[in-house]
Amino acid sequence: MPKAKLKKLEDYQEQIRQCVKCGACRAHCPVFGAEKHEGLVARGKVALSQALLDGDVEMKDKFLLDMSQCLLCGSCCAECPNKVPTEEIVAAARREIASKKGLSTFGKGVSTVLKSQGLMKTLTKSASAFSALLFKKLPESSGLRLRIPLPFVDRERTLPPIASKTFREQHPEFIEGEPGQPTVAFFTGCGINYLYPEIGEAMLKALKFIGVNVVIPKDQGCCGLPAVSAGAGETVEQLADQNLEALNRKPVDHIVTACASCNAGLGKIYAEMGEPFEQMAAKVEDIFVFLARHGLPEKLAALPKKEKRVRVTYHDPCHLRTRGITKEPRQILKALPQVDYIEMADAGTCCGLGGTYSVYHYETSQKIGAKKAQNINDSQAEMVATDCPGCIMQLQDSINHAGQKQQAVHILNLLVEALDELG
Amino acid sequence: MINADTIKKLENIVGKEHVSTDKADLICYSYDATQKQFLPEVVVHPGTSEEIARIMRMANEQSIPVFPRGAGSGFTGGSLPTAGGIVLALGRLDRIIEIDEENLVATVEPGVVTGQFQKAVEKLGLFYPPDPASLKFSTLGGNVAECAGGPRCVKYGVTKDFILGLEVVTPTGEIITTGGPTMKGVVGYDLTKLMCGSEGTLGIITRIIIKLLPLPEAKKTMLVLFDSIDGAAQAVSAIIRGKIIPTTLEFMDSATIDCGRQATDLEVPEQAQAVLIIEVDGERDLIEKQAKKINEIVQPLGVVETRIAETAGESEALWQIRRSVSASLRKVNPDKYNEDICVPRSKVPEMIRKVEQIANTSGIPIVNFGHAGDGNIHVNVMIDKQQPGQEEKAEQAIEAVFKAALDLGGTMSGEHGVGIMKAPYIPLELSGSVADYMKTIKKALDPNNVLNPGKIFIDTQEKD
Ligand SMILES: Cc1cc2nc3c(=O)[nH]c(=O)nc-3n(C[C@H](O)[C@H](O)[C@H](O)COP(=O)(O)OP(=O)(O)OC[C@H]3O[C@@H](n4cnc5c(N)ncnc54)[C@H](O)[C@@H]3O)c2cc1C
Ligand code: SF4
Numbered sequence: 001m002p003k004a005k006l007k008k009l010e011d012y013q014e015q016i017r018q019c020v021k022c023g024a025c026r027a028h029c030p031v032f033g034a035e036k037h038e039g040l041v042a043r044g045k046v047a048l049s050q051a052l053l054d055g056d057v058e059m060k061d062k063f064l065l066d067m068s069q070c071l072l073c074g075s076c077c078a079e080c081p082n083k084v085p086t087e088e089i090v091a092a093a094r095r096e097i098a099s100k101k102g103l104s105t106f107g108k109g110v111s112t113v114l115k116s117q118g119l120m121k122t123l124t125k126s127a128s129a130f131s132a133l134l135f136k137k138l139p140e141s142s143g144l145r146l147r148i149p150l151p152f153v154d155r156e157r158t159l160p161p162i163a164s165k166t167f168r169e170q171h172p173e174f175i176e177g178e179p180g181q182p183t184v185a186f187f188t189g190c191g192i193n194y195l196y197p198e199i200g201e202a203m204l205k206a207l208k209f210i211g212v213n214v215v216i217p218k219d220q221g222c223c224g225l226p227a228v229s230a231g232a233g234e235t236v237e238q239l240a241d242q243n244l245e246a247l248n249r250k251p252v253d254h255i256v257t258a259c260a261s262c263n264a265g266l267g268k269i270y271a272e273m274g275e276p277f278e279q280m281a282a283k284v285e286d287i288f289v290f291l292a293r294h295g296l297p298e299k300l301a302a303l304p305k306k307e308k309r310v311r312v313t314y315h316d317p318c319h320l321r322t323r324g325i326t327k328e329p330r331q332i333l334k335a336l337p338q339v340d341y342i343e344m345a346d347a348g349t350c351c352g353l354g355g356t357y358s359v360y361h362y363e364t365s366q367k368i369g370a371k372k373a374q375n376i377n378d379s380q381a382e383m384v385a386t387d388c389p390g391c392i393m394q395l396q397d398s399i400n401h402a403g404q405k406q407q408a409v410h411i412l413n414l415l416v417e418a419l420d421e422l423g
Numbered sequence: 424m425i426n427a428d429t430i431k432k433l434e435n436i437v438g439k440e441h442v443s444t445d446k447a448d449l450i451c452y453s454y455d456a457t458q459k460q461f462l463p464e465v466v467v468h469p470g471t472s473e474e475i476a477r478i479m480r481m482a483n484e485q486s487i488p489v490f491p492r493g494a495g496s497g498f499t500g501g502s503l504p505t506a507g508g509i510v511l512a513l514g515r516l517d518r519i520i521e522i523d524e525e526n527l528v529a530t531v532e533p534g535v536v537t538g539q540f541q542k543a544v545e546k547l548g549l550f551y552p553p554d555p556a557s558l559k560f561s562t563l564g565g566n567v568a569e570c571a572g573g574p575r576c577v578k579y580g581v582t583k584d585f586i587l588g589l590e591v592v593t594p595t596g597e598i599i600t601t602g603g604p605t606m607k608g609v610v611g612y613d614l615t616k617l618m619c620g621s622e623g624t625l626g627i628i629t630r631i632i633i634k635l636l637p638l639p640e641a642k643k644t645m646l647v648l649f650d651s652i653d654g655a656a657q658a659v660s661a662i663i664r665g666k667i668i669p670t671t672l673e674f675m676d677s678a679t680i681d682c683g684r685q686a687t688d689l690e691v692p693e694q695a696q697a698v699l700i701i702e703v704d705g706e707r708d709l710i711e712k713q714a715k716k717i718n719e720i721v722q723p724l725g726v727v728e729t730r731i732a733e734t735a736g737e738s739e740a741l742w743q744i745r746r747s748v749s750a751s752l753r754k755v756n757p758d759k760y761n762e763d764i765c766v767p768r769s770k771v772p773e774m775i776r777k778v779e780q781i782a783n784t785s786g787i788p789i790v791n792f793g794h795a796g797d798g799n800i801h802v803n804v805m806i807d808k809q810q811p812g813q814e815e816k817a818e819q820a821i822e823a824v825f826k827a828a829l830d831l832g833g834t835m836s837g838e839h840g841v842g843i844m845k846a847p848y849i850p851l852e853l854s855g856s857v858a859d860y861m862k863t864i865k866k867a868l869d870p871n872n873v874l875n876p877g878k879i880f881i882d883t884q885e886k887d
């Protein structure tokens with residue numbers, strides 16, 4: 001079995017050189033937008049990465065803090081004239097830091113600095129009750145442990161309730177479709193498996209409607225994206241190995257996801273690990289791209305529009321938007337009979353969750369989220385739909401904090417009703 | 424040299440959290456779009472003009488150089504801390520103080536991002552025309568300090584044409600105001616204009632009073648392909664002779680079109696040797712008429728194809744062609760020197776031909792595009808710095824380009840300024856007595872040479 005291997009910071013030397021220091025990323029980086037400091041924008045982080053390579057900066061203080069201030073959202077790269085992949089460079093730098101100084105150094109270093117600046121909130125009892133429950137269920141390697149780790153969860157954060165039985169526990173590994181149909185693997189990710197099993201149910205329904213055979217490997221793991229964010233390179237590599245094995249056991253034509261982070265984790269991070277990971281990555285498809293390819297929008301549009309409709313807007317998860325997936329989720333949403341679609345301003349800006357980002361930087365994360373909540377409110381939508389459990393969690397938290405009433409949902413949640421009608 | 428005592432004092436002035444000597448911060452404020460790097464000794468983020476004034480007084484007492492910085496998007500190194508010292512990062516001064524709809528005047532702080540200001544006034548049906556390509560991230564303070572321009576300046580003028588007044592902290596730490604919110608004003612010297620384009624060497628701009636216009640009702644964009652650069656240039660003159668001043672008159676030469684073809688799926692026929700993007704704005708019926716007239720004027724001049732955008736989306740697609748150019752240049756060579764000479768409008772074809780000759784003799788590819796309407800040509804000298812000898816060749820080519828522009832009655836820089844990049848070439852353009860006149864002003868205002876030393880004029884670095 002080939003072992004997964006991530007790139008090292010020095011492998012990015014050429015891409016780092018391609019940053020021409022134009023500053024265009026200042027207009028697109030959500031963290032910079034919230035905290036206006038050059039160390040937080042892509043240009044600064046690329047310069048710091050170069051300094052790290054050159055031995056011009058030590059792994060401490062502001063350097064650690066700045067390198068921790070990145071959502072790995074890729075918004076900078078999408079608009080960069082030279083397509084400098086800052087999110088990859090920062091992830092590689094974090095791995096470098098973690099490998100030299102130990103995994104906890106990064107987190108600890110960051111939290112010490114934050115604490116000294118009075119930013120880090122003291123830890124909580126109310127949130128830990130939730131986390132304790134969650135942690136009993138979560139495997140060691142689940143990214144959710146990194147995203148909402150026990151000692152770090154801020155008192156202020158509102159979290160979804162935890163499912164009593166995980167999605168994968170509730171379903172067999174193989175669900176046969178109609179004869180002659182292709183086979184798809186359903187990569188659930190941690191969010192759907194542990195927090196939002198109903199999204200998984202809706203997904204199954206959609207896949208059954210298309211008629212494909214569905215494989216849900218029990219031993220699939222976390223995609224590894226939160227570990228990428230935490231600089232835990234080895235964990236990422238282990239997870240890639242584990243998922244390769246789980247997803248390759250039965251021949252599948254596609255690997256579908258309903259989580260933007262998983263889509264990018266499998267489709268982008270694994271793609272850089274060489275064969276056979278590349279081959280696996282090439283099979284990854286977002287559920288709405290898959291459904292659109294199978295003509296679902298047209299079928300939905302043929303349904304009569306409901307008399308009573310809800311106003312729904314769409315939030316682009318960064319990990320889909322930066323991979324060019326913006327059209328299909330909207331197509332499906334617009335075609336739903338019970339939906340009046342409204343496009344909000346800046347639908348494509350980050351929600352502020354960012355892997356493990358909101359753990360260390362909950363305040364900045366909230367600032368970024370507050371802008372989003374404002375845009376949702378201004379659009380007059382009653383619901384914000386998206387295509388990622390992580391975004392749903394963050395969007396709902398931001399909406400709650402703004403004292404607004406909108407509900408954050410997955411498009412799949414809304415699709416169920418129409419699927420019943422299509423029969 | 425900055426010692427612990429100086430840092431203490433700075434902290435007392437602006438607050439501890441706004442002063443940093445952490446290496447990571449020094450690195451992050453050491454560069455701009457020239458890609459050159461100079462480490463400052465300390466980065467300070469002041470919050471008021473009073474704080475800046477106190478910093479300047481202290482800098483004078485202790486002879487510490489101070490380098491004002493906006494977004495650091497400058498192309499000539501104006502914000503670079505070339506002599507260590509203090510980087511004065513002005514990003515915290517980012518309030519839009521007032522938009523006065525009755526008088527069409529706005530008052531802002533220098534750290535406001537140009538594009539965000541434009542959005543704010545456009546919401547009220549008002550208009551701030553200067554549109555440097557960097558508008559989404561550069562600051563109004565930086566724009567004033569460089570007198571930035573952009574495509575729309577053909578019709579509306581450059582940054583300085585919209586600045587009515589300023590609040591300025593002088594190099595010695597006084598706070599003065601220049602001009603004011605009136606449309607006219609002739610009492611005393613025009614210090615507002617003196618500050619425009621002074622590149623942070625004569626004072627720190629802390630407040631800007633800006634003239635606004637009513638937002639034009641509509642605009643119309645057309646893209647015209649010509650079979651020769653002369654045809655395109657004649658078109659520019661003919662349009663203006665026809666008493667139409669379009670909002671923009673952007674051109675791309677054949678080398679640029681080639682780049683676009685290679686890099687993107689730009690569909691441009693082989694015969695096209697030059698492209699003009701022409702935009703008109705104003706009342707709807709008027710611009711329909713203007714667009715028609717422009718079309719009639721240009722047709723006899725070797726037009727290969729004309730595309731007129733009917734919708735905002737189509738117009739965006741035409742502009743996308745122009746915008747894709749910059750990035751596609753990298754396909755030619757990884758590194759570029761981006762110069763922005765300006766010649767009288769009618770001399771554009773001659774200038775392009777001279778540049779072509781220079782490119783041929785030096786063996787280095789040079790592509791030209793830019794603002795044909797005001798003769799401002801972006802000359803991009805494309806090299807690969809990792810190949811030995813290319814940098815010297817590029818520098819020779821650039822000097823030749825400057826000389827050619829000056830021979831045609833032009834200037835070395837239309838909008839990017841001098842900074843450190845063009846400082847060595849100043850004697851080519853400014854006679855000794857003109858340069859002395861300017862240096863006398865600098866010396867009088869900044870006797871200790873602490874504010875942005877070494878910029879524009881190399882020898883301001885030396886103290887007497
Ligand atoms: C991709 C790209 C496209 C560009 N396109 C254009 C264009 O179309 N037209 C154009 O004109 N320029 C253009 N520029 C150049 C640059 O954006 C402009 O010169 C801009 O005005 C600089 O603004 P800034 O805020 O980045 O200033 P900085 O680069 O930070 O500073 C520029 C100069 O202004 C001084 N300064 C800044 N703020 C103040 C202040 N408050 N008081 C006194 N001095 C101050 C600095 O000391 C320095 O000398 C472009 C740059 C890039 C990277
Ligand atoms: S990362 Fe890209 S957009 Fe940002 S400064 Fe570098 S080249 Fe420009």
Ligand code: SF4
Nearest residue numbers: 029070071073074076
């Ligand atoms: S990846 Fe996102 S957060 Fe990180 S530098 Fe780029 S835009 Fe900013």
